[in-house]
Amino acid sequence: MPVSVPHVRGLSPWRCESRELTVARAILPRSLMEAARVILHVDMDAFFASVEMRDDPRLQGRPVLVGGAGRRGVVAAASYEARKFGCRSAQPMVHALRLCPEAVVVAPRHATYVEVSRQVFDIFERFSPLVEGLSIDEAFLDVSGSERLLGTPRQIADAVRKAVREETALTCSVGIASVKFLAKIASGMNKPDGVTEIPAGKELEFLTPLPVGALWGAGPKTEERLAQRGIRTVGDLRRLGPSTLTSWFGAQGAHLYRLSEGIDERAVIPDREAKSISNEDTYAHDVVGVEALKRCLLSQATRVADRLVAEGLRARCVHLKIRDGRFVTETRQCTLPEAVDDHRAIYGAACRLLESVETEGRSFRLTGVGVAALEEASAPVQLGLFDAVGSRGRAPGGAAAAPLRKDSLQAVLSAVRERFGHQALFPGAAGSERRGGATGAISHTRGAPPAEQAENPGPDGPRKPGRRGDGGEGHR
Ligand code: TTP
Numbered sequence: 001m002p003v004s005v006p007h008v009r010g011l012s013p014w015r016c017e018s019r020e021l022t023v024a025r026a027i028l029p030r031s032l033m034e035a036a037r038v039i040l041h042v043d044m045d046a047f048f049a050s051v052e053m054r055d056d057p058r059l060q061g062r063p064v065l066v067g068g069a070g071r072r073g074v075v076a077a078a079s080y081e082a083r084k085f086g087c088r089s090a091q092p093m094v095h096a097l098r099l100c101p102e103a104v105v106v107a108p109r110h111a112t113y114v115e116v117s118r119q120v121f122d123i124f125e126r127f128s129p130l131v132e133g134l135s136i137d138e139a140f141l142d143v144s145g146s147e148r149l150l151g152t153p154r155q156i157a158d159a160v161r162k163a164v165r166e167e168t169a170l171t172c173s174v175g176i177a178s179v180k181f182l183a184k185i186a187s188g189m190n191k192p193d194g195v196t197e198i199p200a201g202k203e204l205e206f207l208t209p210l211p212v213g214a215l216w217g218a219g220p221k222t223e224e225r226l227a228q229r230g231i232r233t234v235g236d237l238r239r240l241g242p243s244t245l246t247s248w249f250g251a252q253g254a255h256l257y258r259l260s261e262g263i264d265e266r267a268v269i270p271d272r273e274a275k276s277i278s279n280e281d282t283y284a285h286d287v288v289g290v291e292a293l294k295r296c297l298l299s300q301a302t303r304v305a306d307r308l309v310a311e312g313l314r315a316r317c318v319h320l321k322i323r324d325g326r327f328v329t330e331t332r333q334c335t336l337p338e339a340v341d342d343h344r345a346i347y348g349a350a351c352r353l354l355e356s357v358e359t360e361g362r363s364f365r366l367t368g369v370g371v372a373a374l375e376e377a378s379a380p381v382q383l384g385l386f387d388a389v390g391s392r393g394r395a396p397g398g399a400a401a402a403p404l405r406k407d408s409l410q411a412v413l414s415a416v417r418e419r420f421g422h423q424a425l426f427p428g429a430a431g432s433e434r435r436g437g438a439t440g441a442i443s444h445t446r447g448a449p450p451a452e453q454a455e456n457p458g459p460d461g462p463r464k465p466g467r468r469g470d471g472g473e474g475h476r
């Protein structure tokens with residue numbers, strides 16, 4: 001049975017699980033860890049129309065179109081009753097009314113939808129600290145490693161649906177998969193009020209018969225070009241192989257091929273403003289090589305740690321963002337065994353995440369380190385499984401005072417930097433490498449300039465408006 005999740009911040013149920021997940025990440029081959037990821041994509045059913053029907057009982061069971069009623073009005077949302085007549089979002093209202101003359105047209109109430117959206121996102125965040133919104137009515141939830149506490153992925157999905165139904169009187173549909181794009185496809189397969197699970201290992205079977213347009217990044221033009229060559233399904237596309245696809249479509253072809261294989265390494269990056277702190281830099285000259293990249297990450301991890309200390313917070317999730325010279329953006333994330341505000345822990349995690357990025361033959365224009373799943377630094381640090389054998393922060397002799405010393409050192413370092421500037425006390429490794437390192441001075445542009453913020457978001461996909469921005473420093 002799924003366990004109901006208490007709505008108490010700082011008492012996150014995933015805390016107990018993430019240590020195991022972290023250990024597993026360290027010892028298991030990456031391919032196995034991919035299989036261990038569990039991503040939910042939750043999308044509200046006929047969102048605007050359902051809110052209207054909920055709030056006005058006279059609309060129940062009737063075909064409802066939300067949108068502008070005038071001659072130039074457009075349908076924002078169509079109830080499922082209206083869809084039986086062929087009505088759809090983005091249709092001209094006149095056209096929709098021709099298809100379904102008895103439909104009731106309702107003017108949108110955006111403030112109400114935003115309010116319900118907040119309510120629904122609050123529910124999502126009770127199930128995972130890793131919630132990434134895609135639009136007003138949908139989000140990814142990374143629930144990897146929550147199985148023991150919350151139940152199987154299916155039980156977690158049902159618990160989310162139950163909470164949404166009980167607390168908002170609305171329904172949603174959920175897709176479950178090991179990667180983001182498959183979860184997104186799955187959530188649309190049993191609408192309304194349905195769940196679709198693509199079990200780990202069944203990804204190719206699921207993908208093969210789908211039309212190529214189901215893949216993110218395969219727009220109508222690409223679909224048409226492929227159809228001209230007889231390529232209609234994802235299976236057809238996979239059979240072409242990566243080199244043919246790359247010769248036809250360049251980097252996009254390689255990306256499509258990876259998707260056709262069910263590979264999508266994009267992490268679920270939590271994006272509520274109040275829930276993450278990050279620091280990213282765009283470089284005047286691209287950065288090449290792991291060592292140079294690590295120096296960038298150390299600087300960013302240090303800034304993030306300083307912000308955590310300044311705000312009296314600790315973080316449990318670390319994420320890495322990296323964008324190459326061709327504007328391909330990749331993100332990675334991990335959960336730490338305990339909440340930290342220490343730059344070394346954040347830097348260490350960022351370096352481990354960097355190991356999963358292909359750096360050979362690539363140069364990078366942007367790196368960023370961020371933290372999420374924040375909690376008050378005063379919250380008690382839970383002793384974990386491994387503390388019993390003296391691992392966490394203890395001196396070889398077993399002196400239990402080490403964690404305390406570590407914490408206060410970070411606070412002192414942060415305070416000195418706050419007072420005298422960032423270069424005043426740079427962590428040992430960074431200081432020496434910066435002065436005498438192979439690449440010498442890395443030219444920095446602090447924060448992303450406006451042009452960078454508006455650029456092509458790359459395969460990481462577009463960010464929706466109104467939630468987290470994509471560039472610059474400190475999303476908190
Ligand atoms: P969607 O999730 O795309 O659609 P939906 O929730 O209405 O229906 P479904 O059950 O298929 O998910 O969009 C969410 C809301 O966003 C939708 O209710 C209204 C708004 N919207 C527009 O205003 N214009 C559009 O073109 C679309 C697609 C959505």
Ligand code: MG
Binds near residue numbers: 046
């Ligand atoms: Mg929807």
Ligand code: MG
Binds near residue numbers: 044135137138
């Ligand atoms: Mg949606």
